[in-house]
Amino acid sequence: IAAMAVIVALTVGANVLLKVGAGVAPSERIFFGMLGWLSVGGLCLYACAGLLYAWVLRWIPLHMAQILIAAQFVGIMLASWLILSEQIGAMQWTAIGLITAGLLVAGASYRLS
Numbered sequence: 116i117a118a119m120a121v122i123v124a125l126t127v128g129a130n131v132l133l134k135v136g137a138g139v140a141p142s143e144r145i146f147f148g149m150l151g152w153l154s155v156g157g158l159c160l161y162a163c164a165g166l167l168y169a170w171v172l173r174w175i176p177l178h179m180a181q182i183l184i185a186a187q188f189v190g191i192m193l194a195s196w197l198i199l200s201e202q203i204g205a206m207q208w209t210a211i212g213l214i215t216a217g218l219l220v221a222g223a224s225y226r227l228s
Contacts, residue, residue, distance in 0.1 A: 118171045119183045125164035127190040131198055132157030182221040189214050 136154030143151045150158075172180055189211050195201040203211075 116183070118167055119175070119180070119186075122164045122167050122171065122184065123187045123190055125160045125167070126184075126187045127194050129157040129160035129164065130191050131194050132160065134195070134199060179221075182218065185214060186218055189218075 132153045136151045136157060139151040139153065145151060168180070168184070175183070192203060192207060192211055196203050
């Protein structure tokens with residue numbers, strides 16, 4: 116479960132870096148004229164998350180791993196609000212609440228063997 120939390124944190128960080136990196140000036144886009152250092156950092160975080168996810172799947176069934184990984188949607192929405200100052204409307208807050216409730220219900224129903 117701790118590894119899943121790390122995976123979620125890595126994907127949240129990756130998304131934030133990709134978003135910030137997407138807005139850099141063309142002169143700062145060093146990789147193929149498309150990617151800046153922040154974007155490359157985001158892709159590296161995705162790669163780390165993917166490797167850790169493949170390792171975690173040895174012990175967690177895929178269906179449960181996918182339920183737990185859904186926490187990234189909540190994390191990304193909160194990071195966009197807290198870090199990027201993006202506005203979140205009432206419907207999005209409702210979605211965050213519903214996803215969180217679903218995660219709590221699904222997580223409570225699962226026991227590691």
